Amino acid sequence: MDEIRDGMNRIDCDILVIGGGTAGPMAALKAKARNPGANVVLLEKANVKRSGAISMGMDGLNNAVIPGHATPEQYVKEITIANDGIVDQAPVYRYAQNCYDIIQELDRFGIRFQKDKNGEYDVKKVHHIGTYVLPMPNGETVKKALYRQLRKARINISNRYMATRLLTGEGRIAGAICVNTRSAEFLVIRAKAVILCLGAAGRLGLPASGYLYGTYENATNSGDGYALAYHAGAGLANLECYQINPLIKDYNGPACAYVAGPFGAYTANAKGERFIECDYWSGQMMQEFYDELVSGNGPVYLKLNHLAPETIGEIEDILHKVERPTRGTFQAGRGTDYRQKMIEMHISEIGFCSGHSASGVFVDEDARTTVTGLYAAGDMASVPHNYMLGAFTNGAVAGEHAGDWIRDVDHAAIDEGAIEAERRRVLAPTLREDGIPPNQIEYKTRRMVNDYLQPPKVTSKMELAQERFAEIREDLSSGMLVRNSHELLRSLEASSILDCADMAAAASLFRTESRWGLYHNRVEFEGRDNENWFCHTLLTRGRDGMPTLRKQPVAPYVVEIDDTEKDAYYRQRVGSNALKTVAAE
């Protein structure tokens, strides 16, 4: 079973899309629609039918900008404020202008969106300021609908291939080196453009349960996209703005206040009292959540038991059918009937994910990274608070741009030496007689991430993390043992995870201020320091092979933010209009 075979195949294509979850299928479809003559390959580590964050569908859109309910300008303003102002607005504005067309496109695919008695979209308010949440009554069918479209458009799908490194040449993208996860055979793909859609780095911190795969994000999302971009020389933005999410304790999945909130549910402390004004996730909201957890009022709960039984039935129908259906199994096992008991919540392990926060591979409004011909979209690209609709919309932006761009370019020359070196790196653990298995390398990395990188962040702890990571890196490169092709997949994921851990430490140490609430709460540098740090941080791979960082200015705003609005997301705590201390402002 899963024996390692020797093999190396080569193919050429025009556009290579890596990752078949949410952004990837839309990127492939749009690239093909824009340029029907193009050969588009969609590569997926799992199987496109059920891969990615929306494997079992999604309950709704969290950021729908629908005419009559919200304007693109309002949305850009809200996302800018929710991210403490550190936002390049052009990509957010592009998203906000395009997302309504994508909703209509998804509707044509057979995905339904909730409408009221008058036939209007039934949009709900969850955010602090605007109204953007739209339920999807048949949300469990999303992946099936996408797959139908991919078949219809004759996209070439390659399942069970993991890209291990990108190839560059002539100063631009040239393709990717991939390995089959069931046979360890290599596949070298030359491409004129590559679109990265590999999801979040969701296997970075270790869940409180200690179970490696009990992560908030789909556990397949091991940060491979971040590592691929990093090794190809692309810039990564604001990685210190971690993803940390509220969740059902132990189950480690969404509770989910965005669904239950509009029905009247809310986040409460152990006394059943509301303590935050707004359940929309932001760093500031997470700081309040964390403060309550560690206070005498903790733990924190999602409170539904004051609602009518039929309302709770409606909520159960959604939560136990879509996105994470085993929530029902979990609650039954714990004896938690939503009608009687509140649902105990906690906060997630740390990760990178622009879908929920702002840590991603830097992209402009055309979804272009800093490497020519290389695009990124979805949870791994730097457009903040993007969620599922952002993945679809920006995947479309990337696909359309790449579809045009490849008309005027040929394949870049590739370096055969780089291919051979990568083959040796990947297969090295298979040539040893004994050593450390990938799961132990991964466990230790992630346990150190929890011990030293979780906020509140402390300089000396993060420096210790770097020492431990360096030791693990040595073990990974000279002592890891792989016995079959499945373990080879895990060993490559362990490598991505370690790269992300080093990036998280380096980015967090670089920004010597606190920002984004809990996400970058640096104990020794209290408050925001706008004079020195009103900027992005851009991480790249340095000459020594380790992360190096620089400041990058925030692009001039497209939508101006009034001074009185800038701190709206700091007024989260119930009963307090006082703003948090803001240093150096």
Added chain:
Amino acid sequence: MPLAQTVTAVPVVVDDAKCIADKGCTVCVDVCPLDVLRIAETLDGRKTAYMAYDECWYCMPCEADCPTGAVKVNLPYLLK
């Protein structure tokens, strides 16, 4: 360092009386995002799907897509 085998209780259970792997079905193996399911021969020489690697996100495609209802996803013991 030498290796040891550590026992673990796996969350995905397949009812081999209902499993039709013998007829060539590999749906659950195909759809699993973490690729943890495989086909094995039972003691009486038939084939059945089973969980080969304890690396489960308890996400459900294997159970939802099984044509005969043979697959049940339980929660990993560490977090249930």
